[in-house]
Amino acid sequence: MNAAHGIVTVDTGFQRPQFDAAYLIVEAGRAAFVDCGTQHSIPALLAALAGQGLTPASVDWLILTHVHLDHAGGAGALMRQLPNATLAVHPRGAPHMVDPARLVAGATAVYGEDEIARSYGEIVPIAAERVRVVEDGDTIDLAGRALQCLDTPGHARHHLCVWDARSRGWFTGDTFGLSYREFDNADGAPFVIPTSSPVQFEPEPLKASIRALLARDPQAMYLTHYGRVGDVARLADELIVQIDAMVALARAADGHADRHARLVAALTALYTERAFAHGSRPDAAQVQELLAIDIELNAQGLAVWLDRGG
Structure with a gap:
């Protein structure tokens, strides 16, 4: 503490x-x-x-x-x-x-x-x-x-x-x-x-x-x-860049029958790439494990936003 x-x-x-x-x-x-x-x-x-x-x-x-x-x-x-x-x-x-x-x-x-x-x-x-x-x-x-x-x-x-x-x-x-x-x-x-x-x-x-x-x-x-x-x-800039990237990924996935799976895969790739660029210590499998809950929820939230007309 x-x-x-x-x-x-x-x-x-x-x-x-x-x-x-x-x-x-x-x-x-x-x-x-x-x-x-x-x-x-x-x-x-x-x-x-x-x-x-x-x-x-x-x-x-x-x-x-x-x-x-x-x-x-x-x-x-x-x-x-x-x-x-x-x-x-x-x-x-x-x-x-x-x-x-x-x-x-x-x-x-x-x-x-x-x-x-x-x-x-x-x-x-x-x-x-x-x-x-x-x-x-x-x-x-x-x-x-x-x-x-x-x-x-x-x-x-x-x-x-x-x-x-x-x-x-x-x-x-x-x-x-x-x-x-x-x-x-x-x-x-x-x-x-x-x-x-x-x-x-x-x-x-x-x-x-x-x-x-x-x-x-x-x-x-x-x-x-x-x-x-x-x-x-720096973190604020990172967040804004990623919000825009997430919106672009959501729009690219919209209209596909497997939209949720596409969003999960795309978000996983985005965060893994950015974690590696930052020099984070976890390997790819660990990144996916540590962020699994957040990736799932982010994909769900983006889908709700799309369905509201985002």
Whole structure:
């Protein structure tokens, strides 16, 4: 766990080690979580609190970047453990936290009932009076530390990112893509790919959101998948180039009976080529294994975007 600037990276344990992060921000003896993983992540989150000498009563905020279940599935169960916390969430996400039935149904349609039960556990509703809707530009006060929320569509229409001036960093959820530590090159430089998972991927808004994050001249991005990364200008350029490439691949596959298989193959080739060009350490088989879930979801998301008239 890294506590620079009072920020602790918590591995939620979802899927595999260093795949899914939540963040604990500590300020003057008070705390906020940014994202929380699943119901199964709660022990790790509470252990992170204890590691900072804090108790569940010290937490004032649980801030969700968006309500996809790998980020927010455990929110209701975690809030039951945090007596003084308020949930902060995008206006489009708030209804799904109060009544998660549609959220669960949508995720079940993507992953299947068995996977939902195995990976996410029970999705618990949150009382409306404990939910604060945060609009674009709203600031959350953590013991005098300002955390500003920015509406960042593209990955999802219910997505926000959180600016922390203290660290000059953004908590980016999925807006700034995926950067797994296995793909860092020999110099420690990170590799990144976009995430177009279903069902609200929109390439032009996503590129605009990435540029909006860059406009603050950040020193770091705190990604859910996974961890803190620097070199943000280069990574932003990489993301935008790849978003355009993914759109071109999707359009080339559209109209074919085997569209999904074509998309999976094309995305696999794209990411493998770019990982090798970056000097990432995994070989081709390892790249495909490490990115298998993301390639499948990106292909599904691109297909949904095409079917909406993309």
